[in-house]
Amino acid sequence: MTGRLGRLGRLGRLGRLGRLAVSTAVGVTLYMSSSSARAGEPVIVAPAVIQGDLNKAIARQLEARLREVVQTSDLEIIEISAAFARRAAACADDTCRATLIAQTSARFLLVSEITLDNEDYHLRLTLYAATGALTARIEDTCELCGLTEATGLMGDLGARIGRKVDVATRAAFFEIRSQPPGAKILIDDKLVGISPLELPIEIGIHELRVEFDEYIDIERELEVAAGESAVLDFELQRLPPKAALDRTKLYVGLGWGALAAGVGAVAGGAAVITLDGRPITSDCSGANVDVDGNCRWRHATLEGGIGLTLGGVVMIGAGVALLVMAAKGQRANSSKTTRLMPAPGGIAWWF
Incomplete structure (x- = not known):
């Protein structure tokens, strides 16, 4: 029974490996067909960020597979020093990444992360633009995998990130x-x-x-x-004819004139209304003052003030109407x- 279960486990792993190999081959083929007429986009491939108990030799094999697929995907890997690559992988913000990318001819930075938890491989690829901003991130997990299956999964992710670069740069x-x-x-x-x-x-x-x-x-x-x-x-x-432009200027002048006169008339009317009923001080002496000391002669300006105010309101309305007509004549596409x-x-x- 144990031997049969072992064979079934190996068959399951072989099935997953086959699916990964097929998806990687199809992904690379599709990407190459879509980008065959395009020049390779320059990319910095930073060293992988390793988490978990992963053997360095295995990590190097996974990184080598990623670089192989990236190159096959018609991307140009910009070779950089080991120290520069470590700084690129360690950058934690857009400004840091943009500064480092600007020191090369690359347009993208590709950072890979490999996590091994027991026999589960979790792989993540993150693509950053020249501005340092995130362009794409893809990740996947291979459960109970060996190195062969993990390598196949890394190839699949590499082909997919190549297509992300193609879309990001397509005009x-x-x-x-x-x-x-x-x-x-x-x-x-x-x-x-x-x-x-x-x-x-x-x-x-x-x-x-x-x-x-x-x-x-x-x-x-x-x-x-x-x-x-x-x-x-x-x-x-079409631009309005010259006569229309002259008429517009006339409307502007008349509109502002009417508006100013109307405001003045309203202010004057309000002042005249406030005088209504107040004593005429120049005639408040002698017989013009009653026993209580009240002046017999008072201002009667209410009707005149109301008329002046109403006239000012009409002039303000006319001024606004003229300015609106002028604005319609001058209006351009915003x-x-x-x-x-x-x-x-x-x-x-x-x-």
Whole structure:
């Protein structure tokens, strides 16, 4: 019975090994087919971080397998000194990693972690960009594994991280059209072509501007994700004629004038209203003062104050209306953010 269980255990381990070998081969083949036309991306492979009771010779074999698969995946490993590699593996923040990567020609840093707990191997690969920020992290556990199975699992993870690099560096592809066609297309203040135009755009946030003589410029903030593709359509609006511009200037002048006069009238009306019923001090003497000392002559300004205030309110309203009309004439397209989002059947974008 014991011998039969031992054979079943070996068969189970061989089955897992076979699946790992197949998945590794398929992963490497798929990645190579997708990146065969691309130059190898430079990567620093830091020495593995070892945890648990793992023999150094076994750790070196696992690291060698990782480097082999990374190179097979059409990535270029940047050779660095042992001391530099140890510092890279020990970095705990984005700034430290970015500083070290900047000292080389690499665009990525790959850190592997190998943990052995009894006969369970836990493998983790972490990929950092040139900024030091996390780009991808994949991990897996091989339970009750030997070295052969652990090596196969490391190869599988290495192929998968290669595909992560491919996605992270793949530019988005856009078709930019305008109505009317023939507009200048500028990205980050650099002329890239004339619409209609098809071009790749690197991932990140960019300023896109569409220009055409005698038309209002369109400016957009374009947020681009890796591997996106979309069509951007822009409908340009003609600049207003000179007569309209002169009329707009007239509206601005009249509007501010009416607004100032209206505010003054409201303030004056309020002051006049407060005088109503108060004694006229210049005529408060002699017979104009009664036995109680009250002046017989008083201001009667209530109606006039109300009229002046209402007139001021009307002028303020007219001034605001004129300024609104002027603003409509001067209005240009304000900056917006273009975001690409997954949608059923393709990509959707908003302006």
